[in-house]
Amino acid sequence: METINYQNFRIEAENICVDYNGKVALYDANLRLKPGQICGLVGMNGAGKTTFFNALTGFVNISKGKIRINGESVRSAQKDQTIAYVPQNEGIDSQFPISVWDVVMMGRYGSMNIFRCPRESDVQAVKDAIERVDLTDHLSTPIGNLSGGQRKRTFLARAIAQRASILLLDEPFSGVDIRTEKLISELFIQFKNEGKTILLSTHDMIHVREFCDLVLLINKTVVAYGETSEVFTPENITTTFGGISPDFLFGPES
Amino acid sequence: MELCSFLTLDSFITDPLTHEFMRKALLMSSLVAAVCGFLSSYLTLKGWALMGDAVSHSVMPGVVVAYALGLPFSLGAFIFGVGSVALIGFIKQKSRVKEDTVIGLVFTGFFALGIVLVSKIKSNIDLHSILFGSPLGISLSDVKQTIFICLLVVILLSIFRKDLMLYCFDPRHAKTVGINVFFLHYLLLTCLSLAAVVGLQSVGIILVVAMLITPGATAYLLTDKFDNMTVISVLSAIISSLIGIYVSFWFDLETGGSIVLAQTFIFLFAFLFAPRYGIFKLKKLFAGYK
Numbered sequence: 001m002e003t004i005n006y007q008n009f010r011i012e013a014e015n016i017c018v019d020y021n022g023k024v025a026l027y028d029a030n031l032r033l034k035p036g037q038i039c040g041l042v043g044m045n046g047a048g049k050t051t052f053f054n055a056l057t058g059f060v061n062i063s064k065g066k067i068r069i070n071g072e073s074v075r076s077a078q079k080d081q082t083i084a085y086v087p088q089n090e091g092i093d094s095q096f097p098i099s100v101w102d103v104v105m106m107g108r109y110g111s112m113n114i115f116r117c118p119r120e121s122d123v124q125a126v127k128d129a130i131e132r133v134d135l136t137d138h139l140s141t142p143i144g145n146l147s148g149g150q151r152k153r154t155f156l157a158r159a160i161a162q163r164a165s166i167l168l169l170d171e172p173f174s175g176v177d178i179r180t181e182k183l184i185s186e187l188f189i190q191f192k193n194e195g196k197t198i199l200l201s202t203h204d205m206i207h208v209r210e211f212c213d214l215v216l217l218i219n220k221t222v223v224a225y226g227e228t229s230e231v232f233t234p235e236n237i238t239t240t241f242g243g244i245s246p247d248f249l250f251g252p253e254s
Numbered sequence: 255m256e257l258c259s260f261l262t263l264d265s266f267i268t269d270p271l272t273h274e275f276m277r278k279a280l281l282m283s284s285l286v287a288a289v290c291g292f293l294s295s296y297l298t299l300k301g302w303a304l305m306g307d308a309v310s311h312s313v314m315p316g317v318v319v320a321y322a323l324g325l326p327f328s329l330g331a332f333i334f335g336v337g338s339v340a341l342i343g344f345i346k347q348k349s350r351v352k353e354d355t356v357i358g359l360v361f362t363g364f365f366a367l368g369i370v371l372v373s374k375i376k377s378n379i380d381l382h383s384i385l386f387g388s389p390l391g392i393s394l395s396d397v398k399q400t401i402f403i404c405l406l407v408v409i410l411l412s413i414f415r416k417d418l419m420l421y422c423f424d425p426r427h428a429k430t431v432g433i434n435v436f437f438l439h440y441l442l443l444t445c446l447s448l449a450a451v452v453g454l455q456s457v458g459i460i461l462v463v464a465m466l467i468t469p470g471a472t473a474y475l476l477t478d479k480f481d482n483m484t485v486i487s488v489l490s491a492i493i494s495s496l497i498g499i500y501v502s503f504w505f506d507l508e509t510g511g512s513i514v515l516a517q518t519f520i521f522l523f524a525f526l527f528a529p530r531y532g533i534f535k536l537k538k539l540f541a542g543y544k
Contacts, residue, residue: 021347057430078432085430096299096423097478106420110431116416142478162431 004035004195008071010166011056011197016065018051025051027221029065033197033214035165038188040212040228041201044241047219049201053168056199057085069166077166081110084159088170089148092155099140100154104129107161129161134183149180156187167191169200173207185211208232270503279389282400283456283495283513287465289404291491292411293449294470295484296442300422304354305339307463308361309443310450312338314368314459317384317451322375328403328451335447336440338364365459387458387510389499400452407445414441419480456495457510465491468517475521475528490520 011033018026026048033039041049054060056067058074069077077083084107107129108122118126130136133153143151152172159167172184188211191198199216202208208215208228215232217223217240224236270276297306313331320330338360345356372381383391392400411418420428421438429435446466453462473486498513526533 054426057426059426059429075432078430081431083430085426087424087426091426092424093299097474097480097483098419098423099479102480106424106427107431109416109420109428110433115413144478158427 006035006195008035009033009068010035010037010070011199012066012068012071013056014066016055016062016067018048018055018060019063020060024220026055026218027064029218029222031199031216031222031225033199035195035197036192037214038192038198038200038212039214039216040208041199041216041218042203042205042208042237042240043201043218043223047240048221049218050170052218053085053170053199053201056166056168057083078110081162081164083166083168084162084164086152086155086159086167086169086172089151089175091170092143092151094146094151095144097142097144099142100130100135100146100157101126101139103143103154104157104161107158110162125161125163126157129157132160132187133157147177149176152176153180153183156184165196167196167198167200169198171202172200173202173204205232205237266500266504270500275390276499276503278392278397279509280496280499282392282397283389283499284492285404286400286452286456287469287491287495287513288488289407290449290453290462290465291469291488292408292484293445294466294468294491295473295480295487296411296418296422296470297446297466298470298474299419300442302442302446303463303467304357306446306450306466308338308342308357309335309446310454310459310462310466311361312364313447313450313454314365314384315371316368317454318368318371318375318379321379322371326399328399328448331451332444332447334364335450336443339443383458384454385458385460386508387454387456387461389456389509389513392455396455400455403448403452407448410441410445414438418442457513461510461514464514464517468514468521469494472517472521472524475524475531478530491517494520 009032011031013029013031016026016029017024029048029052031039031052041052043049051060055062056069056074058078067074069082104126105118105122108118108125109116112118112122130139133156135150135153135157138146138150143154146154152175173181176184188198200212209232212228214226215228216225217231217236219240219242223240224231271280297303313335316330316332316334317327318330320327342353342356342360345351345360346353349356351359369381372379372384380388417428417433417438418441420433421435421442425435428438449466450462453465457465469487469491470483472490473483476486477483494516495513497516499509501507501516502509502512524532529535
């Protein structure tokens with residue numbers, strides 16, 4: 001087991017910029033997260049949440065700035081299986097002919113040989129991960145036959161099987177049932193205790209208050225960042241959402 | 255053709271086998287169909303049908319130039335196949351024209367260039383056989399080259415089978431865990447260009463895209479497991495090419511067209527009667543009887 005130094009940063013993003021063919025998607029964004037921290041990423045559609053994730057995973061290149069993952073480059077983070085990405089349900093082809101087992105096994109691909117032959121340890125990791133998300137009865141179910149919540153849990157299991165120390169979750173609570181929501185929140189507590197770092201994007205203000213130690217409000221760049229209790233104010237949220245009040249966006253309860 | 259002689263199924267099948275060109279055509283077309291069928295699972299899942307059409311048309315000038323220069327035609331096809339995709343990507347990035355328009359524009363341009371080149375370069379290239387295929391008139395050097403390409407594609411696909419599946423399913427995850435997505439993208443493109451070039455001998459350049467998408471689409475309707483999909487796709491491709499060649503032999507029909515039509519009929523059958531995804535859902539019908 002790796003020893004976790006809770007003082008070192010897991011994620012350090014300094015003044016990062018991303019543009020797609022000259023169109024700026026994100027500029028001067030900063031983020032620093034330590035082990036065991038859960039950070040909420042909040043912003044409008046098109047505010048750069050997915051772009052931020054893509055930059056951290058190396059799926060897009062940053063045009064300016066610096067990203068360090070556990071003090072090293074994104075490239076070596078990829079090699080070390082440091083980051084796991086859990087996509088939105090809409091981000092995946094649910095009709096793809098693939099079973100729960102196969103999806104979770106994909107979490108192990110990065111550490112397998114070139115033919116991706118599962119070793120005993122891989123099989124065990126996949127079994128354990130599936131058990132933790134309570135899908136043992138659905139090992140060979142095609143993902144197309146799962147509910148939204150079950151599918152979300154499948155991808156969480158993939159991240160668990162990968163044994164990543166950083167989890168990026170894109171809208172983990174959208175379109176899931178109560179049972180899945182409860183299971184995910186229990187997993188969050190476990191992940192926190194294991195010293196994993198979590199960055200999650202969400203539309204739901206209640207979840208931010210409930211789970212996130214820190215919050216990062218973005219609108220193409222960082223609007224506000226800090227402890228949820230200090231930063232997650234109606235004024236900041238209004239600025240993030242381009243002047244629309246949170247009451248109007250999310251109902252009076254938020 | 256002596257129509258009376260296939261009163262028995264036996265002679266329907268064995269009579270054509272007495273001709274050497276038929277044995278060769280059946281063998282080579284099955285091999286080509288198997289390779290295209292294998293690749294077809296990936297292309298249909300990746301949503302590359304239009305890309306397949308583009309690449310298969312774009313290889314035309316490459317084939318012509320290679321013939322004229324006495325180079326292996328697969329080399330020319332490969333350069334133009336991958337080149338067309340690079341050009342599509344470049345134009346898309348540098349202009350505001352939508353992707354499907356760019357694809358249509360580039361491949362028709364390449365195709366037209368091929369046709370013009372054929373008419374200009376006086377050689378023994380038979381335009382008809384490039385456009386519509388000539389599995390019955392395949393030469394010995396073509397046989398060797400086809401076998402070589404087919405083996406190469408099968409080996410590449412077999413080695414990177416799982417990575418390509420992951421690439422089609424979730425490229426973002428692949429990238430996150432350090433798998434070379436750029437390499438996989440071009441690997442799939444390379445296989446596509448090579449398959450197009452062997453496929454065009456069987457059914458011709460215009461119909462080769464059918465070899466690359468129909469078997470995969472058929473298999474997609476019949477299973478929820480990726481490995482089964484590949485097997486079904488390969489089998490349906492081989493069966494279609496055998497049916498196509500036999501039918502074209504006995505009824506004196508264009509061979510390439512017959513092969514593709516056979517594939518289309520198999521697809522239609524799956525579309526109507528596939529157990530889970532067919533219109534009539536046979537499984538449910540049977541369940542109703544119990």
